[in-house]
Amino acid sequence: MYDFWDCIADCVCNGDNLREVNPEINKIKTDKRGLTHYVFSKRMFHNPKFIIPEDDEELFQKFLDGGSREYPSDGNIPADVMAVEANLVLDKITEIASKTDHKFCKIAREELRKNGRNGLVRGTIKLYLGGYTTRDWRRKRFTDDVDFWILNKNLLEYALKKTGWKKNIKTKEFEKIIKWYNYSTNHTEKSLIFASNDTDQVLDFGDGSYLEGSTLKDIFRKKIKRGHDVDLSDIINVAIFNNREDEDWIDIWKVFEEVANIRSTRITSNLISLCRFSQGIADYLDKVGNAISKYNRLVFEESKYSDLEIINVCKTSSHYLNQPLSLNPHITRNRIYNNLVRQKKKKHRYAKNLRNFANKILDLLNSKYKDANVVFEIED
Numbered sequence: 001m002y003d004f005w006d007c008i009a010d011c012v013c014n015g016d017n018l019r020e021v022n023p024e025i026n027k028i029k030t031d032k033r034g035l036t037h038y039v040f041s042k043r044m045f046h047n048p049k050f051i052i053p054e055d056d057e058e059l060f061q062k063f064l065d066g067g068s069r070e071y072p073s074d075g076n077i078p079a080d081v082m083a084v085e086a087n088l089v090l091d092k093i094t095e096i097a098s099k100t101d102h103k104f105c106k107i108a109r110e111e112l113r114k115n116g117r118n119g120l121v122r123g124t125i126k127l128y129l130g131g132y133t134t135r136d137w138r139r140k141r142f143t144d145d146v147d148f149w150i151l152n153k154n155l156l157e158y159a160l161k162k163t164g165w166k167k168n169i170k171t172k173e174f175e176k177i178i179k180w181y182n183y184s185t186n187h188t189e190k191s192l193i194f195a196s197n198d199t200d201q202v203l204d205f206g207d208g209s210y211l212e213g214s215t216l217k218d219i220f221r222k223k224i225k226r227g228h229d230v231d232l233s234d235i236i237n238v239a240i241f242n243n244r245e246d247e248d249w250i251d252i253w254k255v256f257e258e259v260a261n262i263r264s265t266r267i268t269s270n271l272i273s274l275c276r277f278s279q280g281i282a283d284y285l286d287k288v289g290n291a292i293s294k295y296n297r298l299v300f301e302e303s304k305y306s307d308l309e310i311i312n313v314c315k316t317s318s319h320y321l322n323q324p325l326s327l328n329p330h331i332t333r334n335r336i337y338n339n340l341v342r343q344k345k346k347k348h349r350y351a352k353n354l355r356n357f358a359n360k361i362l363d364l365l366n367s368k369y370k371d372a373n374v375v376f377e378i379e380d
Contacts, residue, residue: 002038004374006269011229019229021269024379039377040272042280045072045229052284056291060298063288063343064313064336066184071137071237072229074124075144077191081180083128083138085163085193086121086146092159093120093150107152115149115214122198122214123147127234132216132248134350137237145194149214156197165195217251224259227270236278239357240350256361260368271365272376278358279378282351289347296340299333310336 002022011018027039044052047070053059094117097108111120118129124143127133133141150156157167157174165174174195182189198211212218216238223231242249259267298304305313307329313336358378365376 004263004265004268004369004372005272006265009227009266009269009273013228014226019273021272027379033373035373035375037375037377039379040276041379042283043273043276044280044284045233045277047072052287056287057295057298059288060291060295063292064299064340071140071142072233073142074228074230075142077142077144077178077189077193078139078180079124079128079141079143080138081178082143082146082193083125085176085178086125086129088163089146089148089156089159089165089195090117090120092162093155096155096159104152104155104158107155111150111152111155114151119214120148120150121146122149122211122219124234126214126216126219127238130216132242133234133237134241134346137241141234141237144191145196148195148197149199150197151199153197160195215251216248217255220252220255221259224255224270224274225267227266227273232270232274232277235274236281236354236357239278240281240353256364260364263368268365271361275358275362275365275376275378278354278361282354282358285347285351285354289344289351292340292344292347296337296344299336299340305333 005021007020007022008017009019009021010016021040023038023040028037030036050062050070053062093108093111096102096104097112099105102108118126121129124141125146128138128141148156160174161167165176167173168175176193176195177190178193179188179190181187198214211222220235220238223235238252256271260271299310299313310329310332314332362376362378366374369376
């Protein structure tokens with residue numbers, strides 16, 4: 001019955017077919033004009049670690065503790081930790097470019113001239129360093145590798161070696177053992193990370209989704225065509241924060257128009273999923289904003305949060321506190337409250353951005369299937 005999109009799609013990895021993309025059967029209808037309307041329900045990304053509480057006070061407390069929402073990820077190391085490692089390599093290349101007597105000086109200058117500093121990385125770390133997402137995403141997105149985009153292989157390998165990376169003889173990959181402090185567990189974590197130079201690979205992620213560069217436009221083109229949950233989540237989190245008429249977003253929108261023109265069943269399925277998740281997350285963000293509005297003054301009640309607990313909030317929830325930690329409980333309570341007031345406004349604004357984004361995607365998709373007498377809708 002459904003010939004225009006894939007009813008099952010890749011969720012975690014290519015070929016897993018774990019995401020169902022089926023409309024509400026009882027809501028399918030054909031109107032007087034002969035248009036068949038397919039209505040899809042709103043969705044949230046599956047997260048076994050977090051079940052959304054029905055009670056607003058419990059939701060507020062989870063938000064305050066830093067655990068109100070996780071993000072689909074393709075690794076185990078916080079993106080902010082990986083960004084530090086990426087910056088060490090980028091700093092080294094920038095330093096090389098400043099030394100006229102260095103053997104890689106001209107090469108480093110040319111790489112920086114063509115792509116800019118942040119253009120030497122792509123993927124998750126590019127989104128992080130470019131500031132394209134919210135601070136919440138940057139602390140809760142996880143990965144295991146840094147994807148570089150450097151045409152000169154020798155320059156990258158030199159910079160990696162100078163910043164503590166070692167080449168695995170068997171896998172030919174560069175690896176590094178890093179440590180970081182986990183504020184949630186109060187333990188020091190240790191893990192092996194990887195670096196890749198994506199210009200060395202002919203990467204096909206399906207539907208001709210080859211990597212073409214490291215710009216935001218290139219990243220989105222690949223993510224839309226591949227469409228795993230982690231890809232869709234990253235797109236949504238950029239849309240939450242950057243859905244405005246600036247130059248970057250205008251370029252990104254051209255990618256949506258470009259892929260929609262293909263009318264591939266896989267891409268159509270991914271675009272439908274983007275709308276479903278965007279609308280579902282928008283509802284959730286409004287719910288969090290309302291919970292913050294109702295219960296933000298609880299931070300002043302010692303019976304709810306003792307002085308020690310309120311100071312510890314800053315350690316686990318610093319994703320919305322962008323100030324040095326204070327050991328004065330009174331100052332801390334006021335700072336948390338003021339941040340909560342700002343967060344409430346942000347949640348509602350982000351929800352509005354997402355709904356506008358989803359509606360725009362849906363309008364674009366429907367315009368491509370007008371001749372097929374098909375209309376895609378998301379339930380109210």
